[in-house]
Amino acid sequence: MCIRDRYNAEYMGILILGRKLMRKFLQRGFCAVLNEATIGENVKSAKYAVKGEIVQKGEAIREAMSKGKVFPFKKLHPCNIGDPIIHGQKTFTFNRQVMAATLYPDLVNKKTFSQDALDRAAFYLKNTNYGAVGAYTESSGLLFVRESVKKFIEKRDGLPASVNEIFLTNGASDAVSTLLNMLCSEPNDGIMMPVPVYPMYSALASLNRGKYIPYYLNEEEGWSLDIKEVEKNYRIAKDQGLNPKALVIINPGNPTGEVLNAENLREILMFCYENNMQVIADEVYQEVTYDKPFVSAKTVLKMLGEPYVSRLELASLSSSAKSLMSECGLRGGYVELVNWDPFALGQFAKLRTVGLCSNVLGQLAVELMVNTPNRDNVSPETLSLYESERDGIFGNLKRKAELVKNKFNSTYKITCNPMHGALYCFPRVHMTRSAIKAAQAKGSEPDSFYCVEMLNHTGLMVVPGNGFRQREGTYHFRMSNLVYHYDEMAKVMDSINDFNKVFFEKYHSQTITFL
Numbered sequence: 001m002c003i004r005d006r007y008n009a010e011y012m013g014i015l016i017l018g019r020k021l022m023r024k025f026l027q028r029g030f031c032a033v034l035n036e037a038t039i040g041e042n043v044k045s046a047k048y049a050v051k052g053e054i055v056q057k058g059e060a061i062r063e064a065m066s067k068g069k070v071f072p073f074k075k076l077h078p079c080n081i082g083d084p085i086i087h088g089q090k091t092f093t094f095n096r097q098v099m100a101a102t103l104y105p106d107l108v109n110k111k112t113f114s115q116d117a118l119d120r121a122a123f124y125l126k127n128t129n130y131g132a133v134g135a136y137t138e139s140s141g142l143l144f145v146r147e148s149v150k151k152f153i154e155k156r157d158g159l160p161a162s163v164n165e166i167f168l169t170n171g172a173s174d175a176v177s178t179l180l181n182m183l184c185s186e187p188n189d190g191i192m193m194p195v196p197v198y199p200m201y202s203a204l205a206s207l208n209r210g211k212y213i214p215y216y217l218n219e220e221e222g223w224s225l226d227i228k229e230v231e232k233n234y235r236i237a238k239d240q241g242l243n244p245k246a247l248v249i250i251n252p253g254n255p256t257g258e259v260l261n262a263e264n265l266r267e268i269l270m271f272c273y274e275n276n277m278q279v280i281a282d283e284v285y286q287e288v289t290y291d292k293p294f295v296s297a298k299t300v301l302k303m304l305g306e307p308y309v310s311r312l313e314l315a316s317l318s319s320s321a322k323s324l325m326s327e328c329g330l331r332g333g334y335v336e337l338v339n340w341d342p343f344a345l346g347q348f349a350k351l352r353t354v355g356l357c358s359n360v361l362g363q364l365a366v367e368l369m370v371n372t373p374n375r376d377n378v379s380p381e382t383l384s385l386y387e388s389e390r391d392g393i394f395g396n397l398k399r400k401a402e403l404v405k406n407k408f409n410s411t412y413k414i415t416c417n418p419m420h421g422a423l424y425c426f427p428r429v430h431m432t433r434s435a436i437k438a439a440q441a442k443g444s445e446p447d448s449f450y451c452v453e454m455l456n457h458t459g460l461m462v463v464p465g466n467g468f469r470q471r472e473g474t475y476h477f478r479m480s481n482l483v484y485h486y487d488e489m490a491k492v493m494d495s496i497n498d499f500n501k502v503f504f505e506k507y508h509s510q511t512i513t514f515l
Helices: 003-027 053-066 093-103 105-109 115-127 143-157 171-183 199-207 227-239 262-274 297-304 342-354 360-370 380-408 433-441 446-458 486-506
Strands: 166-170 189-195 211-216 243-250 278-282 314-319 332-338 477-480
Touching (some): 093 105, 093 115, 093 360, 093 380, 105 115, 115 143, 143 297, 143 332, 166 171, 171 189, 171 199, 171 243, 171 278, 171 314, 171 332, 189 199, 199 211, 211 227, 227 262, 243 262, 297 314, 446 477, 446 486
Parallel strands (some): 189 211, 189 243, 278 314
Antiparallel strands (some): 314 332
């Protein structure tokens, strides 16, 4: 038998055997281990709108543009996500020099970078395990970084902190995941969250089989927090048999851009204490406030005094991704656990060991965030450069926050509250009946329909408001103010205005009004 005939015979034998095996699998009801029927509802119901439909369509457009397809716009603007670097925002020179030298220690002995950066890098290397950032650290994070976080917190809040209650994490989201994993231990355990809410919280609650308990922010009053609204929804949850175990505050607000004042925080902290609930204070945007001062939850604990200051359980989060340094990809973050039961604190520490440790560059980014250059630790030249870069970044963000508010409030059928902090606004689109019907005909939510049309006409990627939850009958979208150059941001706003005119000329029937 020639080689070809032998090969054909062997091939036919394999084919026949494969068919026999397939028949056996079918007889046994064989199917994939993971499929629509076997994946848990907690996974299927978890959604993260920031990287949802609009991003997928945007990436398809980007690929088509790379192949020469022509669109009504020349470039995409990914304003769906709070990542300043992708828009061209510059990083701090000092920070990048320090991290470069820790990754390549030979630079420490050369004059490539400023002496201040080399000294900081040498200190980092001396205090990391085995003098290398590629080695594992303690599961709670490098001790010297936690000591720097401790000093930062104590200076900010005027209360003592402990390195044993501070954990370094892969961004703030990593800490939230661990928190909700511990809090959602029974089927009826619930977490109170603001509406609109950053969708990471609702997604992680779903994954951990926790119940989402909303409290609505007041859009007509600048997205303010009304304690009566919180109390009402707490009572509703209790009447439904739920067990509210924690309340989330996002301050400064994402997606709203609101900044809570001390009185807001005082009411919330007292309410949580009286109802035996933990407070999760998402304070990742604390460096980015434009015209209102940031007040931390722990500062208000100090104001309240006893028994709150020593008994109210608080988890306070921050992140190097959302400070002015905006190093999103480095995934640096921390959580401070205040007034936690010692056993619970030990269980949190145990869960952190499962992931070994957070990434080391992210830990160093946190140290750079909380221990910035000042007249006591760097030369006048390094300090001058750092302050110039910092003030330039902040000033640019503040100008664009004002621009966005003014432009939206002069756009037909759009209203927008001011951005007092963070990197986003949450404008409301006053949809017409014909626009809503057109969306329904496509099987789409009205604000999703609007955002897809805007992407197709302008190249602007935003997030539909339904991904953040919103009052029934209202329609919004979240947009960042991160297009780097002010003039380019102004052009983006003009393109939204032009698109909006076309959209409502097409869908011009009566606006729906909800009381």
